[in-house]
Amino acid sequence: MSNDSTNTNPLLQTRALSLSIAERKICTELSLQLPAGQCLGILGQNGTGKTTLLHTMMRLRQPDAGEILLCAKPLAAWEQKALAQQLGILFQNTNDIMPATVLETTLIGRHPHLADWQWEKKADLALAQQALSEVGIAELANRDISTLSGGERQRLAIATLLTQEPRLFLLDEPGNHLDIAFQIQSLNLLRNHIEKRQCALVMATHDINLAARNCEQILLLYGEGEYELGKCGDVLTAQNLSRAFDCEIREFEIEKGRSVFFPA
Amino acid sequence: MIQRRHIVLLLILLALTLVSFLISFSSGSASLGFVEVITQLLSPEPGLEQQILYELRIPRSIAAFVTGAMLAMSGVIMQVLLRNPLADPYILGISGGSAVAALSAILLGFSGLWISNAAFIGALISIFIVFGLAQSGRNWTATRLLLTGVVMSAGWGAIINVLLTTSTNNSVYSMLFWLMGDLSQSRTGVLNASFLGIGLLILMYYSRALNVLSRGDMQAAALGVNVSRLRLVLYLISSVLTACAVSIAGTIGFVGLVIPHMLRLLGARDHRLLIPSALLLGGSFLMIADSIARTIVAPTQLPVGVVTAIIGVPVFLLILRNSSNQLRD
Secondary structure, three states: OHHHHHHHOOOEEEEEEEEEEOOEEEEEEEEEEEOOOOEEEEEEOOOOOHHHHHHHHOOOOOOOEEEEEEOOEEHHHOOHHHHHHHEEEEOOOOOOOOOOEHHHHHHHHHHHHOOOOOOOOHHHHHHHHHHHHHOOOHHHOOOEHHHOOHHHHHHHHHHHHHHHOOOEEEEEOOOOOOOHHHHHHHHHHHHHHHHHHOOEEEEEEOOHHHHHHHOOEEEEEEEOOEEEEEEHHHHOOHHHHHHHHOOOEEEEEEEOOEEEEEEO | OOOHHHHHHHHHHHHHHHHHHHHHHHOOOOOOOHHHHHHHHHOOOOOHHHHHHHHHHHHHHHHHHHHHHHHHHHHHHHHHHOOOOOOOOOOOOHHHHHHHHHHHHHHOOOOOHHHHHHHHHHHHHHHHHHHHHHOOOOOOOHHHHHHHHHHHHHHHHHHHHHHHHOOOHHHHHHHHHHHHOOOOOOOOOHHHHHHHHHHHHHHHHOHHHHHHHOOOHHHHHHOOOOHHHHHHHHHHHHHHHHHHHHHHHOOOOOHHHHHHHHHHHOOOOOHHHHHHHHHHHHHHHHHHHHHHHHHOOOOOOOOHHHHHHHHHHHHHHHHHHHHHHHHHO
8 A cells, every 4th residue: 555655654754853043943853754644733933943944844945964854865865856846835925026927827836847948738737727726716817916915825825836736735824814714725625635645744833723723743843942743632732832832822622632722 | 838829929029020120221311112122132233222221221220139139138037037127137237337348448539349349348347246246145135136236336327427527528429329329330240149049048948947936036946946046047148138238239228128018018928938029029129219210310310229218218107007007906
């Protein structure tokens, strides 16, 4: 079974990873394993380095020590284009100064899959259109991106990421600008996608309940290089969260095995 | 996917280019009709008109086309590189550097080819200074490049003013013509044409990556683009094209700013279409502007830079107005 092979060979793995930014430690000796079909949530206060950690997993920045493996191959050993076929990221901010339509923007997700001089084929176009309809903005395909609302921009970014078809999805604040219904809807969409295709997902967020709802594993950053890593239910406790967010947080069980967290 | 409207746009621009060449060949102090131009071009017996065409008009038209094409392509690239819709080929001070060199050459009594060479060398010096200053450290960001270029530009501007205010009347006249952009002495050789061809080829190779880079450096890097290499290639190509254009015809304004925007508004936002379109429309636009420049107040010739500005300003304002209308939709 492919399930077994992916379990023995996690999609994403870090070995003794140490990372700091401007003298501030983000994590030390972090070793984690993310098998296919699973979702890892990175939680922490503002400025604890969630985004930096994601960018390091994306190879946009180098770790101080240790290594990151994608499909059992060190990140540094990947050829740039091959890496972009496996690894995709949703940034916190999008750039829309230069004019482009929604469909054109979605299609840039196909860039790593196309050869030099090659144009998008019908299949690529179909993929982009399907992604747009999955996030519910198919009717905006020909609109200029500068005319979109914040939420529509976030949906477009998700559609672009789906069009890229990576195996590992890295999401930086996926709930940004989205109303509560669409937060749930878009995360469900991504979850179904990774389960169906044996992909995996890492999301950095400060929304505890969004992470609790979607993630099997949680990495809770305390700052100063300290962290808690483990199963969602083990890490997300009122005590740990109160420490991480430096504010009293209470747990409410809404149904068997499902809790929500609120400040006291 | 290549869409039918892309091909239609390119065909229209190709037709426009041919018509512009005919207009450019036929206009001047000795006016020739289109039919006359064509019969003279093919006539086996050399006459005065044929001599005018082959020795004066055709070289000048080609110089106008190559210059306009280079400026428009360079403008497209600068706008992506700096991610700033108001960028033009001169924004990083290349024109300032070449102006200082060209004006110095005029001041020292040089003429013709020497001024061109001085302009080209001045441009190269400016390119290296800006690049060297902007690259200190590994942060080669659009903002840093833009700031360095704009400040360099201001510095060159001051030196230009010094040169203008301390020169004799005679040379000031030539200097002003150079600064406004003038094609009357312009000739272009195989070298410039091959720069244009090579530039087009390299830009077409990178054109899909340009679409990705338009969405930001980080996004481009995440999609597998080697951003620092691409930015370096773009900076060099855009600079060399601008340096060539400036050495052919001085600093002709508005072509590099307006043509890319006109094309984007016509739907050519994909760089695989935008770059060849800019080449054709930029070339045609400058040929037509030059035809107007040499006929509108004949026998006197206006500097072509004046005409591009007179056409360019209202067109650009119209574009701005339309684009703000679009935002309201």
